[in-house]
Amino acid sequence: xxxxxxxxxxxxxxxxxxxxxxxxDHLEACVGGRAVATALAHDRIPFEADPFGPENRLYLSTGxxxxxxxxxxxxxxxxxxxxxxDGLVSTNAGGYLSRNFVDTGxxxxxxxxxxxxxxxxxxTDGVDESHSSGGETASRPRVEFETVPELEGATVPETSxxxxxxxxxxxxxCVVVGPAGENQVRFxxxxxYDHRAFGRGGLGAVLGSKNVKCVxxxxxSAPSVEIPNPPEMNVHSEAAQSEDLMRRQGTTGNTxxxxxxxxxxxxxxxxxxxxHADAIGGDAVEEKKYKKGACSACAYACKLPTRDEETxxxxxxxxxxxxxxxxxxxxxxxxxxxxxSNDLCDTLGMDTISAGVTVAAYLASxxxxxNADLAHDVTExxxxxxxxxDLLAEGVERCHDxxxxxxxxxxxxxxxxxxxxxxxxxxxxxxxxxxxGDHMYESRVMSAEYGGRIDxxxxxxxxxxxxxxxxxxxxxxxxxxxxxxxxxxxxxxxEALFDxxxxxxxxIGARTVELERHFNNRRGFDREDDRLPYExxxxxxxxxxxxxxxxxxxxxxxxxxxxxSVATADD
Ligand code: SF4
Numbered sequence: 233x234x235x236x237x238x239x240x241x242x243x244x245x246x247x248x249x250x251x252x253x254x255x256x257d258h259l260e261a262c263v264g265g266r267a268v269a270t271a272l273a274h275d276r277i278p279f280e281a282d283p284f285g286p287e288n289r290l291y292l293s294t295g296x297x298x299x300x301x302x303x304x305x306x307x308x309x310x311x312x313x314x315x316x317x318d319g320l321v322s323t324n325a326g327g328y329l330s331r332n333f334v335d336t337g338x339x340x341x342x343x344x345x346x347x348x349x350x351x352x353x354x355x356t357d358g359v360d361e362s363h364s365s366g367g368e369t370a371s372r373p374r375v376e377f378e379t380v381p382e383l384e385g386a387t388v389p390e391t392s393x394x395x396x397x398x399x400x401x402x403x404x405x406c407v408v409v410g411p412a413g414e415n416q417v418r419f420x421x422x423x424x425y426d427h428r429a430f431g432r433g434g435l436g437a438v439l440g441s442k443n444v445k446c447v448x449x450x451x452x453s454a455p456s457v458e459i460p461n462p463p464e465m466n467v468h469s470e471a472a473q474s475e476d477l478m479r480r481q482g483t484t485g486n487t488x489x490x491x492x493x494x495x496x497x498x499x500x501x502x503x504x505x506x507x508h509a510d511a512i513g514g515d516a517v518e519e520k521k522y523k524k525g526a527c528s529a530c531a532y533a534c535k536l537p538t539r540d541e542e543t544x545x546x547x548x549x550x551x552x553x554x555x556x557x558x559x560x561x562x563x564x565x566x567x568x569x570x571x572x573s574n575d576l577c578d579t580l581g582m583d584t585i586s587a588g589v590t591v592a593a594y595l596a597s598x599x600x601x602x603n604a605d606l607a608h609d610v611t612e613x614x615x616x617x618x619x620x621x622d623l624l625a626e627g628v629e630r631c632h633d634x635x636x637x638x639x640x641x642x643x644x645x646x647x648x649x650x651x652x653x654x655x656x657x658x659x660x661x662x663x664x665x666x667x668x669g670d671h672m673y674e675s676r677v678m679s680a681e682y683g684g685r686i687d688x689x690x691x692x693x694x695x696x697x698x699x700x701x702x703x704x705x706x707x708x709x710x711x712x713x714x715x716x717x718x719x720x721x722x723x724x725x726x727e728a729l730f731d732x733x734x735x736x737x738x739x740i741g742a743r744t745v746e747l748e749r750h751f752n753n754r755r756g757f758d759r760e761d762d763r764l765p766y767e768x769x770x771x772x773x774x775x776x777x778x779x780x781x782x783x784x785x786x787x788x789x790x791x792x793x794x795x796x797s798v799a800t801a802d803d
Contacts, residue, residue, distance in 0.1 A: 234296045234730045236264030237455035238339035240272065243353060243375055245442050246286055246345030250375035252338075259339060263730075264295035266322045266709035267744045268340055269311035273320055274747045276342070279754035283315035283434075284416060284441040286346035292407070292447075293340040295712040297729070298330040299457040303471035304717025306330055306527030308424075309709055314433035315441075316418045316586065316627050317644045317668045319752040321433030324672075324709055326527035326535075327425030328404030329449065337453035347443035350414075352378040352395070357451025383445045385411050385616075387579045388423045391446055404528075405448050410581025412615040413440035417625040419586030419646070420615075423578065427548035428527075431583040432645065432670050434627075460729055467720050472531035478716065480518055482536045483552035487513030490552075491560075493682060495651040498560040500596035501640050504651060508565025512555050516567040527714070534716060540568045547575035550584070553671070556649035557588020563601030572608055580615035587611060589646035590628045594620065597635035640765050643668030643757075653766055655681040657694040660774050661701075663764045666748040672715060676701025691774035695781045699742075706741030746782070750790040759788035 236259055239252040255268070262268040269291035281287045290312040297305040308330045314321035333341075337357045354376040363370035383391055388410045392403040403426045412420035413436035420436030421429040430436070477485040487509055490496050494504040510516070517536060525535030525548060539546045550558070550570050558564060558573035573591075577584045591607050591614075600606050613621025623631045628646050632639040640647045645668030652659025657677040665673040677698050680686040686694060705715065711730070713721045723734055730737060749757075762775055776786055784790050 233263065233732045233736070234457070234459065235259045236268070236294055236296045236298075236339040237457055238337050240340045240342055241338045241355065241374070242342040242344065243355070244345040245343060245347040245351055245353065245377070245444055248347075248377045252374075255340065262744070263710050263740060264339060265293050265309040265712040266311065266324075266706060267740050268710070269293040269309055270320065270322060270744045270747050272340065272342065273311050273313070274751045277313055277751075279751065281313055283313045283318065283438060286344065286442070288313045288344075288438055288441075290343045290435060290438050290442070291340055292333065294330055294334055295710055296457045297459065297711050297713060298334050299454060300459040301468070301529045302459070302721070303468050303530045303532050304714040304721050305712065306530050307712050307714050308333060309712060310422060310430040310435055312435050312438050314435065315416070315437050316434040319643060319666060319755060319757055320748045321435065321667055322709060323430045323432045323435060324712070325422075325424055325428045325430045326714065327428035328528040329407065329424045330712075331528050332405045332449045334454045336449050336451040337455060341447075343439070343442060343444065343447070345442065349379045349443065350381055350384055351444050352380045352383070353444055353447045354378065354399070355447060355449050357453035359451065359453055361452060380445055385414065386445070387411065388581050389426055389579060392426055395446060395448060399448065401448050401450060405450055406446050408446040408581070409436045409440050409444070410579060410615065412581045412625075413437055414445070415615065415617045415625065416440055417582060417614060417617065418627045418630070419583045419590070421581050421583045423581050427578045429578070429583065432585065433667065434583070434586075436581050460731065462728065465725055465728065467725070468531050470720050471717075474532060477514070478534050479532060480521075481514035482517070482534045482549070484517045484536070484550070484555055485514040486552055487555055489682065490649065493654065495654045496556060496560050496649060497647075497651050499563045499601050500561060500592045500637065504654060506560035506565070509560065511565045512559040512567050512570050517550065517555075520567060520571065530714070532717065532720070538571055540571060543568060545571055545575065547571050547578065550574040553648055554584040554588065557585050557592065558607065561588060561592040562595050562604075562607055564604045564607065565602070566604065569604035569607075572604075573611060576608060576611045580612065582611075582615060585648055586627060586646040587614065589640060590614070590624050590631070593628050593632060593635055593637050593640075594624055596637050638765060641669055642764060643761055645669045650678050652764060652768065655688045656691050656768050657681050657686055657688065657698065659764055659768050660691045660694060660771065660778070661698055663762045663771065664698075664775060664778050665702075666745065666752055672705065674698060674701030674705045675715065676704065690770065691768050692770050692777065695774065695777045698778065699781050700738065702745050703738040703741035706744040707737045710740060710744065746790055746794060749784070750795050753789045757788070759786070762788055
C-alpha cells in the first residue's frame, strides 16, 4: 500500500529541543495524514491532559499523495486535543503548505511543551545546499527557535509580512496564529497562506497556549514516494476541463439549493430559510471574484479571491459556511458585510463557523439581527478578549446561559449549516461525530439527503451509509485527498493509487474513528455526549443502531479489546 515516508519530528518548545523518531510502524499501519496523527495523539497525549497545558501535543501531518502533482492533493492534516470540544480533533487545510512541509523530509511534526517567550519556529531539511560542494552536503539546524516579542498581538498578514521580510519565506511556507490564538479564544484557527484555515476545534488556541506565533517549513529533501500514474488516470486534465459550478463559485454555488431545501439556518436557528440568500450566495460571490484561486497542484481551482471595488476590501471567500454563519444566521443580507466578517476572521485567526454562530447568539440576545457593524465590532472584540468578547471567546456552549439563548453546538462545537432538523440523517451524523457539530466529519448522508437518494425525514436505516461516510472521510483525510475531489479521485482510482481494496482503505478510516472515540471515552465522553440541541424522531434508537454497526457498547464507549495498540514510538 502507498504510504507517506519520513520521520516524526518532535519539537519541545519549552525545552527548545528537536528529536527525530522513526515511525515506520505507524506509517505501515496508518498510511499518513489524519490516521497517523490520531494514532500518535492517542498514544502520546495523556488522557487527562489540559488542552491549554504543555502536555497537549499538536500534530501536522501529510499523506503520500502530497508527493504527487495530482489535483485535489494540496492539503494537510492537523490533530490535537481541542479546547472547544475537550476531545481529539483533526482539521484539514488547503493552500500551498503541504509541498513545503514534505520538502523538509518529515512525514509528521509534533509540537509539545510551552515556551516562556513568544516564538517563531523554523523547520528545515537540515541540509544547506548553499554551502555544499564536491558531493559533500553541509548541514544547517533542523529546527531554529526565534524569539519574536515584536509579533505579540500581530495579525496573520502582519506575521506573514515579518517572516517574508526577515526570512524570505512567503505565506505558503508558514502556519500562523493571529491575536485570537495568542488570547486562547477557544475557536481560534491556525492559518496558512493567510486565508486558509485549520479551522474547526480551536487548535490555534493550542498553538497560542504554547506561545508559538508561527512555524515555517523549508527544504529540498522530499522523500521519494512512487505514485502510480496510469495513463487512464486523467485527474488533472479532467479537473482543468470541468465545468462544475463549483469552479466558479466554490462552495457558495449550493446556497440557493440549500435555502430551497429549508436547510439554511437563519436568525440564530429561529428560521430555516433566508429571504436574502440570493444577495449573499454564489452569484453575489462570483461577482466579487477577481481572479482564480487554488491549492498547490490543483487544476480544479475552486477558491475565491474576492474584491469589492467600492470599499477596496480584498479577501478570499466567503465560502458557503461563512455565508451561513455571518450571513443568514445573523440576518445579514449584504455580501460586502459578509466579506468583511470573513476577512476579520482570517486576519485575526478564527474559525468562521464557530465565530459566526457565537456572534449570531450575541445578536439574538441583543435583538440586533442584521446589524453588521455590531457583528464586526464584536468579532474583533472576541479575538482580543475585550469586554463582551471575553465571554464570547469561550464559544456558544460555554456562554449561552449568560446570553439567555439556547446553545446550538454538539460536543461544544458550533453547528455547521445543513440543518439537522430538516436533514435528519445529517442531524444523526452531528450527534455521533467525535468532532461534534461539523459537516465534514462525513458528508455522504447529507449529499444523499439533498439529492433525494435518502429520504431526509427520519433517522433510522441510515447508519450503514453514515458509518461508510465517516470511514471514507477519515481515509481521504489520511491520503490526503480534498473532500471536493471525490468525483475525480473516485473510489476506483483511490484503490489504484493505494494498490489496495476499498475495504482495506475504509478499515484504516474505521480504526481512526475508533481511536478518536476511545481517547474521548477515556476523557469521560459517552452516550450522554452524543446529543443534539433539538429532538429528532427515533434518535436514541438510531444512535444504538450506530453503536451496534461500529461494534461499540450501548453506552457509546469502545470495548477496550477493540483497541489495537499501534506500535508506540519512543520519545
Ligand atoms: S478542489 Fe478546491 S479546495 Fe480542494 S484542493 Fe482543489 S482548489 Fe483546493
